[in-house]
Amino acid sequence: MTCFDYAAYGLIWRMPLACPKLRAALAGSAADVTVQYGELPPPPAHAVAAGPLRQVSSGEARFGLPGVARLLVRGGNEILIERQTDADDEMIRLLLVGTGAALLLHQRGRLPLHASAIVTPVGAALFMGHSGAGKSTLLNEFLRRGYPMLAEDLAAVRLEADGAAWVEPGVQITKLWADSAAQRGQSAVGLPRVRPELEKFVVPVTNGLADAPARLAAIYVLASHNQPTITLEERRDARKFNALLDHTWQKLVVKRMGLHAAHFQRAIVVANQSRIVRVQRPDDGFRLKELADAVEADFTANLQSPISKKLETGD
């Protein structure tokens, strides 16, 4: 059977279908994760439901979307896909690269955050938020300004043995709704749709995905409010930690997989070393340029590049 090897989230994925949104792995790389089609074994007796579509036990998680596929994610290195006969490849990819990848990253001890990310001279800057907060729109504005892309929608944070947090490169496409594309002067004509029924388009990344992970520097938590102002407010103490928990992918299943203690610990370590800022914009208009200017000014003024930090501390 043909397989395709990709590099994403700091891992090599051996896939049973082509995933152009992922970067091809270097030839000869050993796979960290094997994804295969097959029939799913029955769930273990102690598996518990996590919402209507997921069943979880320690070491494995199942996710089933009726009419599309059931996924079994286990051991942090394997995904089994039982696909329905008329499921389309695009939906399989959607499940795999989002939900499936997030479950697997939890199993491998990574922190999968609901965020897009860029590389700045001071390290990785994340734009974190719920659906509709403006993660992709802001990401695209920073790509236009020449910053390399690091992640879209799912940012995988890895902690090294010394506790330093790094953000791994993710997918190499962005997704924009028609109005956001129009706002940045991008016509949606000719762009592939994420799904045929949705006015949401796949936008290629012209200046490329970063080649290497970047040290996490700042996280901007995006939200809107009913005021005419753009405000930036640095988060401190428990609020930093809560923001990370609130924007963790698949947070409902973390506890049921028996991973919550480790997950909390990771969130604390990340909170302690990152600048976390709540960004609010008017809910009746994005004011994209102004918003990006404010965020850019914030990381430029408040953070040091890893090189100057090193010189200062003398290590």
Next chain:
Amino acid sequence: MQRLVWLASFPKSGNTWVRLFLTAYSHPEQEEVDINAADVSLHAGNRELFDRVIGLEASDLTPAEIERFRPDVYRQLAAEAEDPLFITVHDRWRRTPTGGSLFPPEITAATIYIVRDPRAVAPSYANHYGISIDEAIVQMATPANTIAKPLNRLRSQLPQPMGSWSGHVVSWLDQTELPVHLVRYENLHAEPEAHFAEILRRAGLPVDTERLAAALVRTRFERLQAQEDAVGFKERPSSAERFFRKGQADSWREELTPTQIARIESDHGAVMARLGYL
């Protein structure tokens, strides 16, 4: 499992007032009800809630798929809830594409339907959405009227088909799966003690007369309005100058022209008569 209490209404019919009353009643220790922390209730069209429970983002799903999974979101909330959990609903009652009720009876503790004279709804609706009263009257008569209608952009809430004002009322009152307790906004104004006490009873909450009276004082319109003026209200849409506008049952008599009144009565006469508004 029967833990959810649906607080269903067409928008601008007193739903927020009832929620804030319930919050004040649940927190007798607080001197003021915090209008920005109504923690006894959730919104049926909450996108973030859907994403968390389903494990897949609604923004990647079609409206039909979202509709199909919405009942499962409510089942999960019922499974997690310890006390009665109030859910604000502006959808019209309907079935999902697979035939079940969007609001599952097996998890329902009570259904409170709040109705308000459409002549009073119209000026409030116009203010809320930042449109003219004439446009509000047109929308209130449109069967396809939908909150957060899917367009070329992502909406902050899930799509919530409401239909016309009449269609909304009839959908809830004539369905047979959920026993409905009908509450008139006008009665909440005229005899608040009796009608709010009945809402508590239906929701399965104990009725404490003193606590109820105190909660009514804390949710008097002038106090809610003063708090909005002082600290703002996060539920106010940017299109509206203020959320707590007039809070009266019959200010429409001064706000509507005779033509507008005639138009509303012609659009909704049958249902208005059924509810005693004509």
